[in-house]
Amino acid sequence: MNTRRQTIWLVSMLSLMVILSAYYLFTQDITGKDEVSDATHLENSAEVSSMGENSGTVASNTAEDGSEYTINDADQQVLSQLEKEGYFESSGLSEILTKRENRIGDEENRIMSVLADVTNDSDTSLEAIEEMAQLEEKMEKFSQLENSLMETYEVAVISEEVNDKYKVVVTSDTPEKKQAAEILDRVITELDVRPDQVSVEFVANP
Secondary structure, eight states: HHHHHHHHHHHHHHHHHHHHHHHHHHHHHHSSSSHHHHHHHHHHHHHHHHHHHHHTEEEEOOTSSSSSEEHHHHHHHHHHHHHHHHHHHOOOHHHHHHHHHHHHHHHHHHHHHHHOTTOOOHHHHHHHHHHHHHHHHHHHHHHHHHHTTTTTTOOOEEEETTTTTTEEEEOOOOOOOOHHHHHHHHHHHHHOOOOGGEEEEOOOOO
């Protein structure tokens, strides 16, 4: 786990260096406050687009602050499957996924705005890089857990709630306490959280 985080951190550092190098190339021959501002905006837009490409995006959406962000392949596939099988109308699973993507989009945009601001000192930029690494690691864990759970259940979605709490929603026509206990144990172990931070909800197949 530490090795993975270090790798993500190093890759993020290299990405930041590329961003800053591109910025100075873009602004080398530009003078005036307005022109520098335009170049900074261009850099920010390019980096957000790059983040989408790295995560393998296939659809776009709008975050709560009005900015554009993209839905990753894994969640887009789940959304398509939910729509195809009728979960949109009955279970509310699509709403959970949409809220999660909104939250991720807002967080990514906030972090990227910090990285794109060349007036920030190195400590602030490094903190933003670490935040991005933690966010990516968390989403990777969500994806792995959901894929693992969907070996048993038709659909599984992990929702991050307020106050660092998590809800796991799975489809099952015959839910049992044993199943809930197994899910809780897996989530607690993988996300390294306390039992009181996790809840499990079963919804019927449509």
